[in-house]
Amino acid sequence: MSRATLRLLDKADKEILKLPRAVKGAIYDFQHKFRQDPESPGLRFKQLKGHPRLYSARVNLDYRALLLHAGGGDYILVAVKPRQEVYDNLDKFAYQINPVTGGIEFLDLLTIEETVVLTPPVSPLSPVPPVPPMSQASPVPSAPGEEIPARPEPLFAKFSAETLLSLGVAGPLLGLIAKITTEDELLGLTAYAPQLTGEVLLALYDGKTVDEVMDQVTAPVAVEETVDADDYQAALTRPATVVTTEDTALQEVLEEGDFGRWRVFLHPAQRKIVERAYSGPARVSGGPGTGKTIVALHRVKHLVERLGPGQGKDVLLTTFNKNLAADLRRRLFDLAGQEVVKRVDIVNIDKLASGLVSATQAGSGRQWIDDTKAVIEWQGLLDELGEHRWDPEFLHDEWSQVILGQGVATRAEYFRARRAGRGRAISRQDRAEIWKLIERYVMRLDDRRLWTFRQVAERAARLAIERARAVASYQAGQVSSVKLQHESGICYRHPYRHIVVDEAQDLSAAHWRMLRAMVPEGPDDLFIAGDTHQRIYANHISLGSLGINIRGRSSKLSLSYRTTHEILRTACRLVGEDEWDDLDDGNDDLTGYRSVLRGPEPVLTPYPTWAAELDGIVERVREWGGGSIAVCVPERQMVAEVENRLGRAGIMAASIGPDGPKLIEALVHVGTMHRFKGLEYQRMILAGVAEGLLPGRRVLAFEKDDPLRFRRESQRARSLLFVAATRARDSVVISWHGAKSRFLP
Numbered sequence: 001m002s003r004a005t006l007r008l009l010d011k012a013d014k015e016i017l018k019l020p021r022a023v024k025g026a027i028y029d030f031q032h033k034f035r036q037d038p039e040s041p042g043l044r045f046k047q048l049k050g051h052p053r054l055y056s057a058r059v060n061l062d063y064r065a066l067l068l069h070a071g072g073g074d075y076i077l078v079a080v081k082p083r084q085e086v087y088d089n090l091d092k093f094a095y096q097i098n099p100v101t102g103g104i105e106f107l108d109l110l111t112i113e114e115t116v117v118l119t120p121p122v123s124p125l126s127p128v129p130p131v132p133p134m135s136q137a138s139p140v141p142s143a144p145g146e147e148i149p150a151r152p153e154p155l156f157a158k159f160s161a162e163t164l165l166s167l168g169v170a171g172p173l174l175g176l177i178a179k180i181t182t183e184d185e186l187l188g189l190t191a192y193a194p195q196l197t198g199e200v201l202l203a204l205y206d207g208k209t210v211d212e213v214m215d216q217v218t219a220p221v222a223v224e225e226t227v228d229a230d231d232y233q234a235a236l237t238r239p240a241t242v243v244t245t246e247d248t249a250l251q252e253v254l255e256e257g258d259f260g261r262w263r264v265f266l267h268p269a270q271r272k273i274v275e276r277a278y279s280g281p282a283r284v285s286g287g288p289g290t291g292k293t294i295v296a297l298h299r300v301k302h303l304v305e306r307l308g309p310g311q312g313k314d315v316l317l318t319t320f321n322k323n324l325a326a327d328l329r330r331r332l333f334d335l336a337g338q339e340v341v342k343r344v345d346i347v348n349i350d351k352l353a354s355g356l357v358s359a360t361q362a363g364s365g366r367q368w369i370d371d372t373k374a375v376i377e378w379q380g381l382l383d384e385l386g387e388h389r390w391d392p393e394f395l396h397d398e399w400s401q402v403i404l405g406q407g408v409a410t411r412a413e414y415f416r417a418r419r420a421g422r423g424r425a426i427s428r429q430d431r432a433e434i435w436k437l438i439e440r441y442v443m444r445l446d447d448r449r450l451w452t453f454r455q456v457a458e459r460a461a462r463l464a465i466e467r468a469r470a471v472a473s474y475q476a477g478q479v480s481s482v483k484l485q486h487e488s489g490i491c492y493r494h495p496y497r498h499i500v501v502d503e504a505q506d507l508s509a510a511h512w513r514m515l516r517a518m519v520p521e522g523p524d525d526l527f528i529a530g531d532t533h534q535r536i537y538a539n540h541i542s543l544g545s546l547g548i549n550i551r552g553r554s555s556k557l558s559l560s561y562r563t564t565h566e567i568l569r570t571a572c573r574l575v576g577e578d579e580w581d582d583l584d585d586g587n588d589d590l591t592g593y594r595s596v597l598r599g600p601e602p603v604l605t606p607y608p609t610w611a612a613e614l615d616g617i618v619e620r621v622r623e624w625g626g627g628s629i630a631v632c633v634p635e636r637q638m639v640a641e642v643e644n645r646l647g648r649a650g651i652m653a654a655s656i657g658p659d660g661p662k663l664i665e666a667l668v669h670v671g672t673m674h675r676f677k678g679l680e681y682q683r684m685i686l687a688g689v690a691e692g693l694l695p696g697r698r699v700l701a702f703e704k705d706d707p708l709r710f711r712r713e714s715q716r717a718r719s720l721l722f723v724a725a726t727r728a729r730d731s732v733v734i735s736w737h738g739a740k741s742r743f744l745p
């Protein structure tokens with residue numbers, strides 16, 4: 001017989017991971033032999049009685065692999081079980097093409113029933129030892145005269161079988177679902193049920209209506225075409241069939257356990273976004289932990305593979321800071337290997353801008369400063385001038401966002417410039433005054449040989465635009481290639497064929513103008529991942545007005561893979577009822593944002609003083625003992641205070657700098673909320689969440705005089721809190737001293 005393909009089904013790995021080491025080793029040899037020739041006599045490959053598509057094959061003396069035949073030479077590994085268990089339980093295996101999603105599903109009712117009977121631990125991912133199946137559990141006999149307690153109402157009694165099926169719940173599980181009465185039983189079921197069944201049931205259990213579940217959970221993964229219930233070959237190619245690719249090393253998946261799952265099992269909603277062909281710029285949004293970064297990485301791999309062999313760096317992958325860029329590089333390497341990484345420029349946005357500018361020698365001999373230092377310079381200037389009408393942050397934002405961001409070059413242009421999202425309206429007279437102050441400020445920076453990153457980005461945008469124009473003239477045959485001698489070398493094409501952006505919500509207008517000019521307009525040019533609820537720098541932009549038209553090419557992810565349902569619910573309350581933009585001229589919200597993970601409720605703890613709160617942090621860290629722990633605080637000097645207090649208690653702590661944690665192996669990482677962008681911890685303490693700290697006193701000062709600005713700054717403070725709370729995988733503690741922050745429930 002000819003060679004066969006073998007893919008691993010999502011969730012099958014969870015049971016396989018619990019098998020004895022020797023069996024896992026034998027699976028390695030087995031898959032190799034099977035791919036070479038399934039009919040090889042040693043494999044004892046045979047169809048299982050009563051299951052036209054289900055086969056067994058020998059892994060070793062005692063274990064058999066269960067394989068689902070998808071047609072031709074294509075097989076899916078759905079389970080590995082003790083030999084006798086397979087033959088004794090043939091009626092406990094079921095498979096289908098889900099009529100709603102068109103994806104292949106395998107149901108190991110044996111494992112599911114075992115898990116449901118036991119009241120499992122809180123997390124559905126926790127390993128569960130086997131116990132007798134539900135059908136065999138006998139009711140406890142009651143003593144004579146003792147009242148028989150009423151059996152609780154099954155959780156899903158009010159939903160008809162038709163309703164559940166229309167939402168995509170797997171038919172073979174309906175009988176068991178009808179018996180479920182507790183949350184623990186439900187979590188047991190969702191641990192091994194097909195993904196959509198679990199998501200639908202948990203959403204209903206959490207109180208969503210059938211219509212909401214249809215819109216938010218089912219519709220995003222439903223297929224448009226009519227599903228042929230027997231065409232497994234067609235089903236195999238659909239995003240809803242969650243399997244490894246044919247060439248994935250199964251052994252690696254099995255060895256890495258949960259850590260490697262993002263590489264091989266994309267959620268159908270994620271896979272659709274990764275593989276779609278877009279006619280222009282596309283954007284993916286979604287709450288924290290929904291896998292936007294994972295999707296961006298898979299998208300890069302997809303684009304590089306589609307480009308075919310080549311030498312150059314055709315794809316740019318960029319993000320907000322250096323630390324995140326380093327993480328993207330590591331992950332892309334894990335996902336796609338060196339050959340793909342070689343084709344991708346992975347660099348944070350300011351480095352990309354400064355690289356362009358340095359190549360032209362512009363700004364040489366200058367020191368480049370960040371926003372914090374730039375605001376200090378503003379303060380210096382205003383003090384010298386005795387100017388009190390405008391505050392330094394306002395002027396810095398006005399200059400950065402309106403003037404540099406839009407490439408405004410003259411006073412006249414500034415009078416006409418759009419100030420969308422900048423808060424209070426300003427008069428013509430105000431603009432004239434502000435323009436004068438900005439001229440003074442730029443002169444001050446020049447005198448001091450300083451350059452802000454905002455200026456660098458603006459210069460980079462101008463250079464990229466000039467270069468794009470030159471390329472266009474060359475391509476139109478108007479200029480010879482010799483004339484195209486650019487400061488950074490000869491350019492006869494745009495620097496990149498595709499650009500993928502992560503953490504898009506924090507890029508400035510100048511960054512976007514630069515990126516737009518670095519890739520030719522056309523199919524799949526820009527792929528943008530971000531969440532405006534997590535915007536922690538003051539960059540409000542509208543992609544459309546910057547030449548990036550994402551209309552009709554936006555998608556949203558809503559299932560969090562990171563945080564538990566409980567943390568997510570609290571975090572959403574922190575965000576409040578405000579309106580959030582969608583990076584364009586519309587609004588975004590967190591509708592449908594959910595998690596199938598369960599855990600303890602976040603703890604909210606008041607303290608009388610900061611000293612008492614510091615003691616509380618020490619106690620909590622001691623109680624947790626280990627795992628990855630972080631403490632985040634609203635202000636910089638509090639970082640050192642937490643670090644010192646932990647140090648005095650003999651707990652090794654390290655602060656998080658602009659390039660990430662200074663000592664990765666420290667038990668506790670401590671940082672300001674800004675530093676937690678993109679990071680992930682098992683347990684988090686959010687300390688100092690008090691009025692006057694979050695929102696800070698500076699923000700509170702605007703409450704009366706400038707309500708628009710107050711709203712904007714409060715929104716940013718809320719975002720900080722939201723980002724911090726959603727870094728935690730398992731537990732969150734929020735504490736404060738004095739009056740608790742108005743953002744807390």
Ligand SMILES: Nc1ncnc2c1ncn2[C@@H]1O[C@H](COP(=O)(O)OP(=O)(O)OP(=O)(O)O)[C@@H](O)[C@H]1O
Nearest residue numbers: 261262265266267288289290291292293294561562
């Ligand atoms: N399909 C998947 N399978 C397994 N794990 C996943 C999957 N998608 C995402 N994850 C995991 O979920 C976590 C969050 O993913 P990711 O960082 O991509 O989310 P995000 O939306 O970019 O989050 P944030 O907005 O908070 O930065 C990561 O640990 C990631 O490995």
